[in-house]
Amino acid sequence: MSLAPYVRILARGQGRARSFTQDEAREAMTLMLREGADPEAVGAILMLMRMKGETAPEIAGFTDAAQASLPGWTGPAPALDWPSYAAGRTRGLPWFLLSARLVAEAGYPVLLHGWNSHQGESASVRNALPALGIAEARAPAEVGPALEGTGIAYLPLETLSPPLFALLRLRDKLGLRSCVNTVLRMLNPGGARAAVQGVFHPPYRELQADAAALLGLADLTVLKGGGGEFEHHPAKDIQTFGLRGGAPWTGTTGIQTIGHQRLSDAPDTPGALWEGTLRDPFAEAIVLSTADLALDTLGAEADAGTLWAARRRLAA
Incomplete structure (x- = not known):
């Protein structure tokens, strides 16, 4: 046709x-x-x-x-869908990956999916994965074992769906972002009941929340985050949109730290922060405030600060 x-x-x-x-x-x-x-x-x-x-x-x-259009999902469904499709060329490191791992350690399997290879080496999501013990799936079938093991996995878009990847890459020819970027944030390939989504432009917060309601998603938090990712600046009280129990919901993030730092001012060693060989209050505040938002989306009673203190060191 x-x-x-x-x-x-x-x-x-x-x-x-x-x-x-x-x-x-x-x-x-x-x-x-x-x-x-x-x-x-x-x-x-x-x-x-x-x-x-x-x-x-x-x-x-x-x-x-x-x-x-996606291949049939095999293995356990994730508890939380976490898309990562931001351009973010000027943002700092993807501290939200530590937040996602913290949520996974609380017993809520997290599926990260996205495409970020256009980012600079220092800000690349994929470059940060190995140091944080997050598996990058080379095929959709590898996601299930990763979720059963560490409780977290990253599924690249070109692995998940070459046709959708081709639509996304039309930006290189058209010179402009298209609605495909928004669709990919809504994709939820593992059928999770809850999702977190970042946006760069504020109007998309309500758009994505309304679309998620039409798709039958139960719980969602949409945040204008760093570089368009779901990542909270801990010195800013930011309005959030989404769903709770399938009904429209709004909230605010609150302020976890005082200062005028930018996200890119945080140090460039997320693995060291997780291992405890680096202490940086601002970077820790990014991780914990973002994790708390994700845990709230899940309806979890766990506190990110408590989870952080009890986290498993990867080198152990």
Whole structure:
């Protein structure tokens, strides 16, 4: 089937063009992910949506189709879905990885998934994984054993779904971000009941929360975080959006430390911070405040500070 009817819906002209319904968005994304999809039509749809702005039903429909295109999930479902798709070229190290590991050690398996290879070496999520004992899955089938073992795994997008990866990389040709970035944050490939999501632009907080409700997600926290990741600046009281028990929810992060530091001011050795050979109050505050937000999303009674004091040293 041609994508032309879907281009026409968005591009009929002033007074006639409209947004997709959720069903139309699902149908359009299904076609866009098929081998041989017309690249001009795919690009037209993505850029027309960027110009008008995405709606929650569109994001939900696109995500529904993207989820349906994934290989069947094997192994245990994660408790928490943690997407990582930020550009963040100027941000510091991914301290949120320590937060995710802390949540996993509390007994809540965490699935990280994303694509960050465009980042500089010092800020790369993947470069930080080995020092933190977080397995990078080379195939979707490797995720289950990792979750059963350490309780945490990172699944690269190009491993999870080459077609979705190709849609994301259209940014290199179009020169602009598209709604695919938002869809990937909503992807939840392991079917977790709870998720945390970071955004760079504040309007996406409510958009993603509304789309998640349409998709039936139970618990979600969306945060304008460092470089667009789910990572809290501990000296800022930031408004959060999401879901609790499937119902709309808003909150604030609170302030955990005083100062005017930037996230990039933290030291560049996350492994040393975890091992205890480095003590840096600001970096620890990033990790703990982010972990507390994730634990709250899960409805956990655990306290990040207590978990941090009892964490397992990787070198032991």
